[in-house]
Amino acid sequence: MDLRPDEISALIKEQIKHFADQLESKDIGTVMTVGDGVTLIHGLDDAMLGELLLFPGQVYGMVMNLEEDAVGAVLLGDEGTIKEGDEVKRTGRIIEVPVGDGLLGRVVNPLGQPIDGQGEIVYQHTRPIEKIAPGVMTRKSVDQPLQTGITCIDAIIPIGRGQRELIIGDRQTGKTAIAIDTILNQKGQNIYCIYVAIGQKNSTVAQIVEKLRQGGAMEYTTVVSAGASELAPVQYIAPYAGCAMAEEWLEEGKDVLIVYDDLSKHAVAYRTVSLLLKRPPGREAYPGDVFYLHSRLLERACRLNEEHGGGSITALPIIETQAGDISAYIPTNVISITDGQIFLQQDLFNSGIRPAIDTGLSVSRVGSSAQIKAMKQVSSSLKLELAQYTEMQAFAQFGSDLDAATKATLEHGQRVREVLKQAQYSPRSVAKQVVTLFALKYGYTKQIAVTKVNMFMDELYQFIQNQHPEIIDQIQQEKSIDDELTLKMKEVMKAFVENFLKVNKDG
Numbered sequence: 141m142d143l144r145p146d147e148i149s150a151l152i153k154e155q156i157k158h159f160a161d162q163l164e165s166k167d168i169g170t171v172m173t174v175g176d177g178v179t180l181i182h183g184l185d186d187a188m189l190g191e192l193l194l195f196p197g198q199v200y201g202m203v204m205n206l207e208e209d210a211v212g213a214v215l216l217g218d219e220g221t222i223k224e225g226d227e228v229k230r231t232g233r234i235i236e237v238p239v240g241d242g243l244l245g246r247v248v249n250p251l252g253q254p255i256d257g258q259g260e261i262v263y264q265h266t267r268p269i270e271k272i273a274p275g276v277m278t279r280k281s282v283d284q285p286l287q288t289g290i291t292c293i294d295a296i297i298p299i300g301r302g303q304r305e306l307i308i309g310d311r312q313t314g315k316t317a318i319a320i321d322t323i324l325n326q327k328g329q330n331i332y333c334i335y336v337a338i339g340q341k342n343s344t345v346a347q348i349v350e351k352l353r354q355g356g357a358m359e360y361t362t363v364v365s366a367g368a369s370e371l372a373p374v375q376y377i378a379p380y381a382g383c384a385m386a387e388e389w390l391e392e393g394k395d396v397l398i399v400y401d402d403l404s405k406h407a408v409a410y411r412t413v414s415l416l417l418k419r420p421p422g423r424e425a426y427p428g429d430v431f432y433l434h435s436r437l438l439e440r441a442c443r444l445n446e447e448h449g450g451g452s453i454t455a456l457p458i459i460e461t462q463a464g465d466i467s468a469y470i471p472t473n474v475i476s477i478t479d480g481q482i483f484l485q486q487d488l489f490n491s492g493i494r495p496a497i498d499t500g501l502s503v504s505r506v507g508s509s510a511q512i513k514a515m516k517q518v519s520s521s522l523k524l525e526l527a528q529y530t531e532m533q534a535f536a537q538f539g540s541d542l543d544a545a546t547k548a549t550l551e552h553g554q555r556v557r558e559v560l561k562q563a564q565y566s567p568r569s570v571a572k573q574v575v576t577l578f579a580l581k582y583g584y585t586k587q588i589a590v591t592k593v594n595m596f597m598d599e600l601y602q603f604i605q606n607q608h609p610e611i612i613d614q615i616q617q618e619k620s621i622d623d624e625l626t627l628k629m630k631e632v633m634k635a636f637v638e639n640f641l642k643v644n645k646d647g
Protein backbone atom coordinates (compact mmCIF):
# COMPACT_ATOMS: atom_id res chain seq x y z
CA MET A 141 0.00 0.00 0.00
CA ASP A 142 1.19 3.41 -0.81
CA LEU A 143 0.58 6.06 1.86
CA ARG A 144 1.71 9.61 1.45
CA PRO A 145 3.15 11.46 4.48
CA ASP A 146 0.47 14.16 4.35
CA GLU A 147 -2.22 11.48 4.50
CA ILE A 148 -0.53 9.91 7.52
CA SER A 149 -0.37 13.23 9.34
CA ALA A 150 -4.02 13.92 8.49
CA LEU A 151 -4.98 10.54 9.95
CA ILE A 152 -2.96 11.13 13.11
CA LYS A 153 -4.46 14.56 13.50
CA GLU A 154 -7.96 13.06 13.20
CA GLN A 155 -7.13 10.46 15.82
CA ILE A 156 -5.73 13.04 18.21
CA LYS A 157 -8.83 15.17 17.76
CA HIS A 158 -11.05 12.33 18.91
CA PHE A 159 -8.62 11.35 21.64
CA ALA A 160 -8.90 14.86 23.02
CA ASP A 161 -12.68 14.39 23.24
CA GLN A 162 -12.20 11.35 25.42
CA LEU A 163 -9.81 13.08 27.82
CA GLU A 164 -11.24 13.51 31.28
CA SER A 165 -12.18 16.95 32.43
CA LYS A 166 -9.56 19.25 33.85
CA ASP A 167 -11.54 19.29 37.09
CA ILE A 168 -10.15 15.96 38.17
CA GLY A 169 -6.50 15.47 39.08
CA THR A 170 -4.26 12.79 40.51
CA VAL A 171 -2.31 12.83 43.76
CA MET A 172 1.42 12.72 42.98
CA THR A 173 2.78 12.91 46.52
CA VAL A 174 1.22 13.16 49.93
CA GLY A 175 2.79 13.66 53.35
CA ASP A 176 3.02 16.07 56.33
CA GLY A 177 -0.42 17.42 55.51
CA VAL A 178 0.46 18.64 52.02
CA THR A 179 -0.04 17.06 48.61
CA LEU A 180 1.13 17.69 45.06
CA ILE A 181 -1.53 17.08 42.45
CA HIS A 182 -1.18 16.62 38.73
CA GLY A 183 -3.82 17.60 36.22
CA LEU A 184 -5.78 20.39 37.85
CA ASP A 185 -4.82 22.99 35.28
CA ASP A 186 -7.70 25.33 36.09
CA ALA A 187 -7.46 25.19 39.88
CA MET A 188 -7.69 28.58 41.65
CA LEU A 189 -5.62 29.80 44.54
CA GLY A 190 -7.43 29.04 47.78
CA GLU A 191 -9.89 26.67 46.07
CA LEU A 192 -11.29 23.73 48.00
CA LEU A 193 -10.40 20.28 46.64
CA LEU A 194 -12.17 17.05 47.49
CA PHE A 195 -10.06 13.98 48.22
CA PRO A 196 -11.27 10.41 48.73
CA GLY A 197 -12.83 9.82 52.14
CA GLN A 198 -14.51 13.26 52.12
CA VAL A 199 -11.26 14.97 53.10
CA TYR A 200 -10.93 18.54 51.89
CA GLY A 201 -7.80 20.33 50.85
CA MET A 202 -7.02 23.90 49.93
CA VAL A 203 -4.94 25.00 46.95
CA MET A 204 -1.94 27.00 48.13
CA ASN A 205 0.61 26.66 45.31
CA LEU A 206 -0.01 26.94 41.58
CA GLU A 207 3.06 25.49 39.88
CA GLU A 208 3.74 24.99 36.19
CA ASP A 209 2.74 21.34 36.01
CA ALA A 210 1.32 20.63 39.45
CA VAL A 211 -0.84 22.09 42.19
CA GLY A 212 0.26 22.14 45.84
CA ALA A 213 -2.54 21.80 48.38
CA VAL A 214 -2.78 21.58 52.16
CA LEU A 215 -5.11 19.03 53.72
CA LEU A 216 -7.78 20.14 56.13
CA GLY A 217 -8.42 16.64 57.43
CA ASP A 218 -6.77 13.28 58.09
CA GLU A 219 -4.25 12.37 55.40
CA GLY A 220 -4.30 8.68 56.36
CA THR A 221 -6.92 7.82 53.75
CA ILE A 222 -5.12 9.51 50.87
CA LYS A 223 -2.46 7.83 48.76
CA GLU A 224 -0.51 8.40 45.58
CA GLY A 225 -2.64 8.01 42.46
CA ASP A 226 -5.91 8.96 44.19
CA GLU A 227 -8.40 11.08 42.34
CA VAL A 228 -8.86 14.71 43.41
CA LYS A 229 -11.87 16.78 42.41
CA ARG A 230 -12.13 20.54 42.13
CA THR A 231 -15.08 22.10 43.88
CA GLY A 232 -14.95 25.47 42.16
CA ARG A 233 -15.38 27.38 45.41
CA ILE A 234 -13.18 28.66 48.17
CA ILE A 235 -13.73 27.80 51.82
CA GLU A 236 -16.98 29.15 53.17
CA VAL A 237 -18.28 29.36 56.71
CA PRO A 238 -21.81 29.71 58.07
CA VAL A 239 -22.64 33.27 59.14
CA GLY A 240 -25.44 35.08 60.92
CA ASP A 241 -27.07 35.31 64.33
CA GLY A 242 -27.18 31.52 64.71
CA LEU A 243 -23.51 31.73 65.63
CA LEU A 244 -24.07 33.88 68.71
CA GLY A 245 -23.24 32.04 71.89
CA ARG A 246 -21.52 29.25 69.99
CA VAL A 247 -17.99 27.84 69.84
CA VAL A 248 -17.02 26.72 66.36
CA ASN A 249 -13.93 25.52 64.53
CA PRO A 250 -12.49 27.50 61.59
CA LEU A 251 -14.75 25.59 59.19
CA GLY A 252 -17.76 26.85 61.12
CA GLN A 253 -18.61 23.46 62.59
CA PRO A 254 -19.82 23.49 66.20
CA ILE A 255 -17.41 22.17 68.84
CA ASP A 256 -19.41 23.06 71.93
CA GLY A 257 -21.72 20.05 71.88
CA GLN A 258 -24.84 22.20 71.57
CA GLY A 259 -26.11 20.81 68.29
CA GLU A 260 -26.03 22.07 64.75
CA ILE A 261 -25.56 25.73 63.88
CA VAL A 262 -28.69 27.29 62.41
CA TYR A 263 -27.79 29.44 59.44
CA GLN A 264 -29.30 30.84 56.28
CA HIS A 265 -26.19 31.27 54.25
CA THR A 266 -22.41 31.02 54.13
CA ARG A 267 -19.60 33.38 53.17
CA PRO A 268 -16.17 32.80 51.66
CA ILE A 269 -13.44 33.28 54.23
CA GLU A 270 -11.38 35.50 51.96
CA LYS A 271 -12.70 38.81 50.76
CA ILE A 272 -11.12 41.96 49.46
CA ALA A 273 -11.24 44.68 52.11
CA PRO A 274 -13.73 47.55 51.65
CA GLY A 275 -12.30 50.35 49.52
CA VAL A 276 -11.51 53.80 50.74
CA MET A 277 -14.65 55.36 49.22
CA THR A 278 -16.91 53.13 51.30
CA ARG A 279 -15.17 54.02 54.55
CA LYS A 280 -15.56 56.73 57.10
CA SER A 281 -13.14 57.95 59.73
CA VAL A 282 -13.32 56.51 63.21
CA ASP A 283 -15.54 58.72 65.36
CA GLN A 284 -17.28 56.56 67.92
CA PRO A 285 -15.58 55.18 70.99
CA LEU A 286 -15.29 51.51 71.81
CA GLN A 287 -15.14 51.45 75.59
CA THR A 288 -12.90 48.74 76.96
CA GLY A 289 -13.87 49.47 80.56
CA ILE A 290 -10.16 49.60 81.41
CA THR A 291 -9.37 53.12 82.59
CA CYS A 292 -5.77 53.10 81.40
CA ILE A 293 -6.85 52.30 77.85
CA ASP A 294 -10.00 54.41 77.64
CA ALA A 295 -8.22 57.44 79.07
CA ILE A 296 -4.74 57.25 77.54
CA ILE A 297 -4.91 54.91 74.53
CA PRO A 298 -8.57 55.17 73.49
CA ILE A 299 -9.96 52.83 70.87
CA GLY A 300 -12.59 53.82 68.31
CA ARG A 301 -15.07 51.62 66.47
CA GLY A 302 -13.42 50.45 63.26
CA GLN A 303 -9.89 50.79 64.61
CA ARG A 304 -7.18 48.11 64.66
CA GLU A 305 -5.34 48.21 67.97
CA LEU A 306 -2.59 45.72 68.64
CA ILE A 307 -2.15 44.18 72.09
CA ILE A 308 1.48 43.19 72.37
CA GLY A 309 3.64 41.81 75.16
CA ASP A 310 5.56 38.84 76.49
CA ARG A 311 3.82 35.71 77.59
CA GLN A 312 1.70 35.90 80.73
CA THR A 313 1.49 39.67 80.83
CA GLY A 314 -2.29 39.90 80.64
CA LYS A 315 -2.86 40.24 76.88
CA THR A 316 -5.82 37.90 76.77
CA ALA A 317 -7.18 39.48 79.95
CA ILE A 318 -7.46 42.87 78.24
CA ALA A 319 -9.27 41.36 75.25
CA ILE A 320 -11.70 39.38 77.43
CA ASP A 321 -12.42 42.36 79.68
CA THR A 322 -13.17 44.39 76.57
CA ILE A 323 -15.62 41.77 75.34
CA LEU A 324 -17.26 41.63 78.78
CA ASN A 325 -17.63 45.41 78.77
CA GLN A 326 -19.62 45.37 75.53
CA LYS A 327 -22.69 44.10 77.35
CA GLY A 328 -25.62 46.30 76.42
CA GLN A 329 -23.49 48.33 74.01
CA ASN A 330 -25.00 46.73 70.92
CA ILE A 331 -21.68 45.35 69.74
CA TYR A 332 -21.24 41.80 68.46
CA CYS A 333 -18.00 40.12 69.49
CA ILE A 334 -15.90 37.37 67.96
CA TYR A 335 -13.00 35.80 69.78
CA VAL A 336 -10.64 33.86 67.51
CA ALA A 337 -8.34 31.54 69.45
CA ILE A 338 -5.37 30.35 67.40
CA GLY A 339 -3.07 27.60 68.64
CA GLN A 340 -4.28 27.75 72.23
CA LYS A 341 -4.90 24.83 74.53
CA ASN A 342 -8.49 23.64 74.44
CA SER A 343 -8.65 23.93 78.23
CA THR A 344 -7.67 27.62 78.06
CA VAL A 345 -10.36 28.28 75.48
CA ALA A 346 -12.90 26.41 77.61
CA GLN A 347 -12.03 28.61 80.61
CA ILE A 348 -12.41 31.75 78.53
CA VAL A 349 -15.79 30.60 77.22
CA GLU A 350 -16.87 29.87 80.78
CA LYS A 351 -15.81 33.36 81.91
CA LEU A 352 -17.71 34.93 79.02
CA ARG A 353 -20.74 32.83 79.81
CA GLN A 354 -20.66 33.81 83.49
CA GLY A 355 -20.40 37.47 82.52
CA GLY A 356 -23.41 37.12 80.21
CA ALA A 357 -21.19 37.92 77.24
CA MET A 358 -21.81 34.77 75.22
CA GLU A 359 -25.19 36.20 74.20
CA TYR A 360 -23.43 38.50 71.79
CA THR A 361 -20.21 36.56 71.24
CA THR A 362 -18.96 33.81 68.95
CA VAL A 363 -15.76 31.91 69.68
CA VAL A 364 -13.77 30.49 66.76
CA SER A 365 -11.18 28.08 68.03
CA ALA A 366 -8.32 26.38 66.19
CA GLY A 367 -6.60 24.59 69.06
CA ALA A 368 -2.90 23.85 69.40
CA SER A 369 -3.55 20.26 68.36
CA GLU A 370 -5.24 21.25 65.09
CA LEU A 371 -3.42 20.98 61.79
CA ALA A 372 -1.43 24.07 60.76
CA PRO A 373 -3.70 24.81 57.74
CA VAL A 374 -6.74 24.86 60.02
CA GLN A 375 -4.98 27.36 62.34
CA TYR A 376 -4.02 29.36 59.29
CA ILE A 377 -7.60 29.87 58.11
CA ALA A 378 -9.05 30.61 61.57
CA PRO A 379 -8.75 34.43 61.58
CA TYR A 380 -10.13 34.71 58.06
CA ALA A 381 -13.08 32.56 59.04
CA GLY A 382 -13.73 34.78 62.08
CA CYS A 383 -13.47 37.87 59.91
CA ALA A 384 -15.99 36.48 57.40
CA MET A 385 -18.47 35.98 60.26
CA ALA A 386 -17.84 39.57 61.37
CA GLU A 387 -18.39 40.90 57.84
CA GLU A 388 -21.90 39.49 57.73
CA TRP A 389 -22.86 41.67 60.71
CA LEU A 390 -20.84 44.57 59.33
CA GLU A 391 -22.93 44.53 56.17
CA GLU A 392 -26.07 44.52 58.27
CA GLY A 393 -24.85 47.85 59.68
CA LYS A 394 -23.80 46.49 63.05
CA ASP A 395 -20.70 47.15 65.10
CA VAL A 396 -18.43 44.16 65.61
CA LEU A 397 -15.39 43.62 67.79
CA ILE A 398 -13.01 40.84 66.76
CA VAL A 399 -10.05 39.57 68.78
CA TYR A 400 -7.30 37.52 67.14
CA ASP A 401 -5.51 35.67 69.93
CA ASP A 402 -2.81 35.46 68.75
CA LEU A 403 -1.31 36.35 65.38
CA SER A 404 2.21 35.16 66.35
CA LYS A 405 0.89 31.62 66.43
CA HIS A 406 -0.96 32.31 63.21
CA ALA A 407 2.29 33.37 61.53
CA VAL A 408 3.98 30.23 62.83
CA ALA A 409 1.18 28.06 61.38
CA TYR A 410 1.58 29.81 58.05
CA ARG A 411 5.34 29.32 58.19
CA THR A 412 4.82 25.60 58.78
CA VAL A 413 2.48 25.35 55.80
CA SER A 414 4.82 27.37 53.57
CA LEU A 415 7.90 25.37 54.46
CA LEU A 416 6.06 22.10 53.82
CA LEU A 417 5.03 23.46 50.45
CA LYS A 418 8.72 24.16 49.82
CA ARG A 419 8.27 27.90 49.46
CA PRO A 420 11.54 29.73 49.93
CA PRO A 421 12.09 30.81 53.55
CA GLY A 422 13.00 34.42 54.31
CA ARG A 423 13.76 36.29 57.52
CA GLU A 424 13.27 34.09 60.64
CA ALA A 425 12.26 31.36 58.14
CA TYR A 426 8.94 33.08 57.46
CA PRO A 427 7.92 33.17 53.80
CA GLY A 428 8.23 36.45 51.92
CA ASP A 429 4.49 37.12 51.91
CA VAL A 430 4.00 36.97 55.67
CA PHE A 431 3.27 40.71 55.73
CA TYR A 432 0.44 40.18 53.26
CA LEU A 433 -0.86 37.38 55.49
CA HIS A 434 -1.70 39.90 58.23
CA SER A 435 -2.26 43.05 56.20
CA ARG A 436 -5.05 41.52 54.13
CA LEU A 437 -6.68 40.31 57.32
CA LEU A 438 -6.43 43.57 59.26
CA GLU A 439 -7.43 45.74 56.30
CA ARG A 440 -10.83 44.12 56.55
CA ALA A 441 -11.41 45.97 59.83
CA CYS A 442 -13.13 49.21 58.96
CA ARG A 443 -15.82 51.74 59.64
CA LEU A 444 -18.25 51.99 56.74
CA ASN A 445 -19.99 55.22 55.82
CA GLU A 446 -23.75 55.68 56.05
CA GLU A 447 -24.44 54.75 52.41
CA HIS A 448 -22.89 51.37 53.13
CA GLY A 449 -24.77 50.74 56.33
CA GLY A 450 -22.48 52.50 58.81
CA GLY A 451 -21.30 49.28 60.45
CA SER A 452 -17.81 48.68 61.78
CA ILE A 453 -15.31 45.96 62.57
CA THR A 454 -12.87 46.80 65.34
CA ALA A 455 -9.92 44.43 65.42
CA LEU A 456 -7.79 43.67 68.46
CA PRO A 457 -4.96 41.45 67.22
CA ILE A 458 -2.63 40.05 69.87
CA ILE A 459 1.08 39.45 69.37
CA GLU A 460 3.39 37.67 71.77
CA THR A 461 6.93 39.00 72.00
CA GLN A 462 10.08 37.27 73.23
CA ALA A 463 11.79 39.17 76.07
CA GLY A 464 9.97 42.39 75.15
CA ASP A 465 11.52 42.51 71.69
CA ILE A 466 9.08 44.51 69.61
CA SER A 467 11.57 44.85 66.77
CA ALA A 468 11.32 41.18 65.77
CA TYR A 469 9.87 40.40 62.34
CA ILE A 470 6.21 39.66 63.07
CA PRO A 471 5.78 42.32 65.82
CA THR A 472 7.17 45.10 63.57
CA ASN A 473 4.99 43.95 60.70
CA VAL A 474 1.81 44.00 62.72
CA ILE A 475 2.74 47.27 64.49
CA SER A 476 3.05 48.90 61.09
CA ILE A 477 -0.30 47.55 59.91
CA THR A 478 -2.36 48.52 62.96
CA ASP A 479 -3.49 51.96 64.15
CA GLY A 480 -1.64 51.74 67.43
CA GLN A 481 -0.54 49.31 70.08
CA ILE A 482 -1.06 48.54 73.73
CA PHE A 483 2.32 47.41 74.98
CA LEU A 484 2.41 45.22 78.07
CA GLN A 485 5.59 44.96 80.14
CA GLN A 486 6.66 41.96 82.16
CA ASP A 487 8.42 44.20 84.75
CA LEU A 488 5.29 46.22 85.39
CA PHE A 489 3.22 43.06 85.66
CA ASN A 490 5.65 41.56 88.17
CA SER A 491 5.74 44.73 90.26
CA GLY A 492 1.97 44.57 90.67
CA ILE A 493 0.99 47.23 88.14
CA ARG A 494 -1.82 45.44 86.35
CA PRO A 495 -2.91 45.85 83.61
CA ALA A 496 0.81 46.12 82.88
CA ILE A 497 0.44 48.76 80.17
CA ASP A 498 3.55 50.74 79.32
CA THR A 499 1.95 54.10 78.57
CA GLY A 500 5.18 55.44 77.09
CA LEU A 501 5.37 52.85 74.35
CA SER A 502 1.62 52.47 73.81
CA VAL A 503 -0.19 54.63 71.34
CA SER A 504 -3.55 54.94 69.64
CA ARG A 505 -3.33 56.77 66.35
CA VAL A 506 -7.00 57.37 65.63
CA GLY A 507 -8.85 56.65 68.85
CA SER A 508 -8.58 60.10 70.41
CA SER A 509 -10.95 61.52 67.81
CA ALA A 510 -13.51 59.01 69.04
CA GLN A 511 -13.09 59.81 72.72
CA ILE A 512 -16.00 61.59 74.39
CA LYS A 513 -15.32 65.20 75.38
CA ALA A 514 -15.72 64.60 79.10
CA MET A 515 -13.02 61.95 79.00
CA LYS A 516 -10.71 64.24 77.04
CA GLN A 517 -11.25 66.99 79.57
CA VAL A 518 -10.11 64.87 82.49
CA SER A 519 -7.46 62.68 80.88
CA SER A 520 -5.47 64.90 78.54
CA SER A 521 -2.53 65.37 80.90
CA LEU A 522 -2.34 61.81 82.26
CA LYS A 523 0.23 60.45 79.82
CA LEU A 524 2.60 63.32 80.49
CA GLU A 525 2.14 63.06 84.24
CA LEU A 526 2.98 59.38 84.13
CA ALA A 527 6.04 60.02 82.00
CA GLN A 528 7.25 62.71 84.42
CA TYR A 529 6.61 60.42 87.34
CA THR A 530 8.58 57.54 85.83
CA GLU A 531 11.46 59.86 85.02
CA MET A 532 11.56 61.44 88.48
CA GLN A 533 11.15 58.10 90.17
CA ALA A 534 14.37 56.87 88.58
CA PHE A 535 16.11 60.09 89.53
CA ALA A 536 14.73 60.19 93.09
CA GLN A 537 16.30 56.82 93.88
CA PHE A 538 19.68 58.54 94.17
CA GLY A 539 18.83 61.20 96.71
CA SER A 540 16.52 61.65 99.64
CA ASP A 541 16.57 65.44 99.66
CA LEU A 542 13.93 66.38 97.15
CA ASP A 543 12.44 69.79 96.52
CA ALA A 544 8.76 70.38 97.03
CA ALA A 545 7.85 70.38 93.34
CA THR A 546 9.54 67.03 92.72
CA LYS A 547 7.90 65.57 95.79
CA ALA A 548 4.50 66.76 94.59
CA THR A 549 5.03 65.24 91.14
CA LEU A 550 6.05 61.94 92.70
CA GLU A 551 3.11 61.92 95.09
CA HIS A 552 0.65 62.72 92.31
CA GLY A 553 2.24 60.15 89.99
CA GLN A 554 1.85 57.44 92.61
CA ARG A 555 -1.85 58.19 92.82
CA VAL A 556 -2.27 58.21 89.05
CA ARG A 557 -0.60 54.81 88.91
CA GLU A 558 -2.88 53.54 91.63
CA VAL A 559 -6.03 54.69 89.85
CA LEU A 560 -4.90 53.03 86.64
CA LYS A 561 -4.46 49.69 88.38
CA GLN A 562 -7.48 47.54 87.75
CA ALA A 563 -8.32 43.96 88.58
CA GLN A 564 -9.43 41.50 85.93
CA TYR A 565 -13.16 41.18 85.17
CA SER A 566 -13.98 44.55 86.73
CA PRO A 567 -14.70 46.91 83.87
CA ARG A 568 -15.50 50.51 84.83
CA SER A 569 -18.27 52.51 83.22
CA VAL A 570 -17.40 55.71 81.36
CA ALA A 571 -19.10 57.79 84.05
CA LYS A 572 -17.03 56.12 86.76
CA GLN A 573 -13.84 56.68 84.82
CA VAL A 574 -14.68 60.36 84.30
CA VAL A 575 -15.55 60.93 87.96
CA THR A 576 -12.37 59.14 89.10
CA LEU A 577 -10.10 61.04 86.76
CA PHE A 578 -11.81 64.31 87.65
CA ALA A 579 -11.00 63.73 91.32
CA LEU A 580 -7.42 62.96 90.35
CA LYS A 581 -7.07 65.98 88.10
CA TYR A 582 -8.30 68.47 90.67
CA GLY A 583 -6.15 67.03 93.46
CA TYR A 584 -8.85 65.48 95.65
CA THR A 585 -6.57 62.49 96.18
CA LYS A 586 -3.71 64.59 97.59
CA GLN A 587 -4.55 63.85 101.19
CA ILE A 588 -5.55 60.24 100.62
CA ALA A 589 -2.96 57.56 101.41
CA VAL A 590 -1.73 55.82 98.23
CA THR A 591 -2.92 52.44 99.46
CA LYS A 592 -6.42 53.80 99.96
CA VAL A 593 -6.79 55.62 96.66
CA ASN A 594 -8.75 52.85 94.96
CA MET A 595 -11.04 52.41 97.95
CA PHE A 596 -11.57 56.17 98.02
CA MET A 597 -12.48 56.19 94.32
CA ASP A 598 -14.98 53.34 94.72
CA GLU A 599 -16.65 55.04 97.66
CA LEU A 600 -16.66 58.43 95.93
CA TYR A 601 -18.39 57.02 92.88
CA GLN A 602 -20.90 55.14 95.00
CA PHE A 603 -21.62 58.29 96.95
CA ILE A 604 -22.21 60.34 93.79
CA GLN A 605 -24.33 57.55 92.32
CA ASN A 606 -26.54 57.46 95.39
CA GLN A 607 -26.62 61.11 96.45
CA HIS A 608 -26.10 63.00 93.20
CA PRO A 609 -27.25 60.77 90.34
CA GLU A 610 -27.86 63.89 88.25
CA ILE A 611 -24.06 64.27 87.88
CA ILE A 612 -23.79 60.79 86.37
CA ASP A 613 -26.81 61.45 84.13
CA GLN A 614 -25.33 64.67 82.86
CA ILE A 615 -21.98 63.04 82.05
CA GLN A 616 -23.75 60.23 80.24
CA GLN A 617 -26.07 62.47 78.27
CA GLU A 618 -24.04 65.59 77.56
CA LYS A 619 -20.78 63.66 77.28
CA SER A 620 -18.93 66.75 78.44
CA ILE A 621 -18.32 68.68 81.65
CA ASP A 622 -19.34 72.33 81.51
CA ASP A 623 -18.38 75.03 84.02
CA GLU A 624 -21.50 74.55 86.06
CA LEU A 625 -20.97 70.82 86.38
CA THR A 626 -17.31 71.38 87.21
CA LEU A 627 -18.28 73.61 90.14
CA LYS A 628 -20.86 71.14 91.32
CA MET A 629 -18.51 68.18 91.14
CA LYS A 630 -15.81 70.11 92.98
CA GLU A 631 -18.25 71.00 95.73
CA VAL A 632 -19.48 67.43 96.13
CA MET A 633 -15.97 66.02 96.09
CA LYS A 634 -14.64 68.54 98.61
CA ALA A 635 -17.32 67.56 101.10
CA PHE A 636 -16.77 63.88 100.44
CA VAL A 637 -12.99 64.13 100.98
CA GLU A 638 -13.49 65.87 104.33
CA ASN A 639 -15.84 63.17 105.44
CA PHE A 640 -13.59 60.38 104.13
CA LEU A 641 -10.62 61.83 106.02
CA LYS A 642 -12.67 61.99 109.21
CA VAL A 643 -13.70 58.35 108.95
CA ASN A 644 -10.24 57.14 107.86
CA LYS A 645 -8.11 59.17 110.24
CA ASP A 646 -4.80 58.07 108.73
CA GLY A 647 -5.91 59.32 105.32
Ligand SMILES: Nc1ncnc2c1ncn2[C@@H]1O[C@H](COP(=O)(O)OP(=O)(O)OP(=O)(O)O)[C@@H](O)[C@H]1O
Nearest residue numbers: 310311312313314315316317318494495562563564
Ligand atom coordinates in the same frame (compact mmCIF):
# COMPACT_ATOMS: atom_id res chain seq x y z
N1 LIG B 1 -5.49 43.20 85.63
C1 LIG B 1 -5.11 42.06 86.16
N2 LIG B 1 -5.08 41.94 87.49
C2 LIG B 1 -4.69 40.80 88.06
N3 LIG B 1 -4.29 39.69 87.39
C3 LIG B 1 -4.28 39.74 86.07
C4 LIG B 1 -4.69 40.93 85.37
N4 LIG B 1 -4.59 40.69 84.06
C5 LIG B 1 -4.16 39.43 83.94
N5 LIG B 1 -3.97 38.85 85.13
C6 LIG B 1 -3.50 37.47 85.37
O1 LIG B 1 -2.28 37.28 84.70
C7 LIG B 1 -2.20 35.99 84.13
C8 LIG B 1 -1.85 36.08 82.68
O2 LIG B 1 -2.91 36.69 81.98
P1 LIG B 1 -3.25 36.32 80.49
O3 LIG B 1 -3.49 34.87 80.32
O4 LIG B 1 -4.30 37.25 80.06
O5 LIG B 1 -1.89 36.71 79.80
P2 LIG B 1 -1.41 36.41 78.35
O6 LIG B 1 -0.33 37.41 78.11
O7 LIG B 1 -2.54 36.41 77.42
O8 LIG B 1 -0.82 34.99 78.50
P3 LIG B 1 -0.39 33.95 77.39
O9 LIG B 1 1.01 34.25 77.14
O10 LIG B 1 -0.58 32.65 78.09
O11 LIG B 1 -1.30 34.16 76.23
C9 LIG B 1 -3.54 35.33 84.37
O12 LIG B 1 -3.41 34.43 85.43
C10 LIG B 1 -4.45 36.47 84.75
O13 LIG B 1 -5.42 36.06 85.67
